[in-house]
Amino acid sequence: MHSAVSRRQFLRSAGLLLLGTRLATSVGAFAQGERVLVLGAGMAGVSAARALTDKGYSVTVLEARGVAGGRIRTDMSLGAPVDLGASFIHGTRGNPLVSLAAQFGAETYNTDQEEDLYVNAAGAAISSSVRNQGQREYDALYDKLLALQGRLSADRSIGSVASPLLQRIRQQRGAAVGDFVSFLVKSEIGIEVGADISQMSLKHFDQDEAFRGADLILKPGYISLINGLAQGLDIRFNELVREVSWSASGIRVTTTGGVFDADRVVVTLPLGVLKRGGIDFSPGLPRAKREAISNLGMGVLDKTYFKFPTAFWQTQEDPIGFLGNVGGRGANQIPEYYLLDQALGVPIFFGFTAGAQARRFERLDLATISAATMSSLRNVFGSSIPEPEAVMQTHWRSDPYSYGSYSFVSLGAKTEYYDTLARPIDNRVFFAGEATHRRYPGTVHGAYLSGIREANRVVRSFS
Numbered sequence: 001m002h003s004a005v006s007r008r009q010f011l012r013s014a015g016l017l018l019l020g021t022r023l024a025t026s027v028g029a030f031a032q033g034e035r036v037l038v039l040g041a042g043m044a045g046v047s048a049a050r051a052l053t054d055k056g057y058s059v060t061v062l063e064a065r066g067v068a069g070g071r072i073r074t075d076m077s078l079g080a081p082v083d084l085g086a087s088f089i090h091g092t093r094g095n096p097l098v099s100l101a102a103q104f105g106a107e108t109y110n111t112d113q114e115e116d117l118y119v120n121a122a123g124a125a126i127s128s129s130v131r132n133q134g135q136r137e138y139d140a141l142y143d144k145l146l147a148l149q150g151r152l153s154a155d156r157s158i159g160s161v162a163s164p165l166l167q168r169i170r171q172q173r174g175a176a177v178g179d180f181v182s183f184l185v186k187s188e189i190g191i192e193v194g195a196d197i198s199q200m201s202l203k204h205f206d207q208d209e210a211f212r213g214a215d216l217i218l219k220p221g222y223i224s225l226i227n228g229l230a231q232g233l234d235i236r237f238n239e240l241v242r243e244v245s246w247s248a249s250g251i252r253v254t255t256t257g258g259v260f261d262a263d264r265v266v267v268t269l270p271l272g273v274l275k276r277g278g279i280d281f282s283p284g285l286p287r288a289k290r291e292a293i294s295n296l297g298m299g300v301l302d303k304t305y306f307k308f309p310t311a312f313w314q315t316q317e318d319p320i321g322f323l324g325n326v327g328g329r330g331a332n333q334i335p336e337y338y339l340l341d342q343a344l345g346v347p348i349f350f351g352f353t354a355g356a357q358a359r360r361f362e363r364l365d366l367a368t369i370s371a372a373t374m375s376s377l378r379n380v381f382g383s384s385i386p387e388p389e390a391v392m393q394t395h396w397r398s399d400p401y402s403y404g405s406y407s408f409v410s411l412g413a414k415t416e417y418y419d420t421l422a423r424p425i426d427n428r429v430f431f432a433g434e435a436t437h438r439r440y441p442g443t444v445h446g447a448y449l450s451g452i453r454e455a456n457r458v459v460r461s462f463s
């Protein structure tokens, strides 16, 4: 998920402080040579494999890519570690990733020390009175959406309910406030889950939870957590899984490179990959699981990175929201940017696109993307700012090993599908990954905890 933690999540997370410390992160009983295959070396896969290997199980991880991390990918080509997938540890209190960062000596940067900056279509910062009024209207709109949830006979998209409310705000409070509220809806509801509000279920909206506390960036990159956990694990790279079959005698996994036999398997393949159906499960996934796979949404959140010769923006306000770039007005323009010069010491920032806009960005060339961003930036910082030295665009939707960024509850889906996806088959085939964690879907901590959860289940399955 991107950085914003919704207001509701924030309030609800207060009750989770104690819970966080009670989350099961240890695996019991030692193994006696049992063999476990883990499919995928993202956070869920390495977390399950670490826990099981430490307990003496014979664990082999099969990974299609040439590297571990999956939707955690740290790139060094801009001269500093930049994360093309997950960036933030969301919430510090009770979040097990904070202890992992400390354990692996990964220094963090607290992003909550900066104030946001919002600029209007003319490039001017919006006034505090527009901001305050807009925030109040947004909070009221959000509360209305939640109040409506229980009263809906049939589900509706958030967009179909929010659009007339946004129109009314614009009529009653004026265009400036209306633009700001529209921006907040796009950023905190849409970009947050990598989807357009027209695709999102209202009935099942905001059912997940969050840890309280600041959002952190890992200075050496998120990959430092993967590298720490993966030390000494048996990970076979470039092994594209094609078939998973099971019977009373065990598990057989066929990859492009060979055949692997084991007693148990933990499947951590992304929802986007399962949706594509390129993997043959035999004797077949249960109907309920197939229904969950096809109905849950796979959102798209992409990032565009820019490196400049100098940090010409000379502001510590972060993120910068471009109100004029929301909606139909800015198809090629990024609505929000996060500055990384303070965290990384290099003049780099990135922007988020989500949903239909992200899909569109994946087809654009870098020159078009760069020109649109430069026009936004010149509007705010003046015409003499330098051209970027480098631009990078992510393509999570077209990535054949993820086909999207993370799961969300789309119209026609329900929150319970996360539990359905997590349900083991025949006490032999186990499922982990962000899309199996009902409480923390779409996050690295959700993926990590799902790996521990399934490692525990595997251990119990042998007893």
Ligand SMILES: Cc1cc2nc3c(=O)[nH]c(=O)nc-3n(C[C@H](O)[C@H](O)[C@H](O)COP(=O)(O)OP(=O)(O)OC[C@H]3O[C@@H](n4cnc5c(N)ncnc54)[C@H](O)[C@@H]3O)c2cc1C
Pocket (backbone or CB within 6 Å): 001, 002, 003, 039, 040, 041, 042, 043, 044, 045, 062, 063, 064, 065, 068, 069, 070, 071, 072, 084, 085, 086, 087, 088, 089, 090, 239, 240, 241, 242, 268, 269, 270, 273, 279, 301, 302, 303, 394, 396, 400, 401, 402, 404, 405, 406, 432, 433, 434, 435, 441, 442, 443, 444, 445, 447
């Ligand atoms: C742009 C972006 C920004 C994000 N921002 C944040 C954030 O700030 N904070 C946060 O908490 N979360 C964020 N997330 C979400 C987070 O990255 C994911 O929820 C988490 O990393 C998923 O881990 P996973 O192990 O479930 O899946 P993955 O990391 O996708 O792991 C699955 C693995 O399976 C492999 N695989 C796929 N198909 C096959 C196959 N056929 N055979 C073998 N292997 C295969 C993949 O290569 C991958 O390594 C973001 C995600 C994206 C894309």
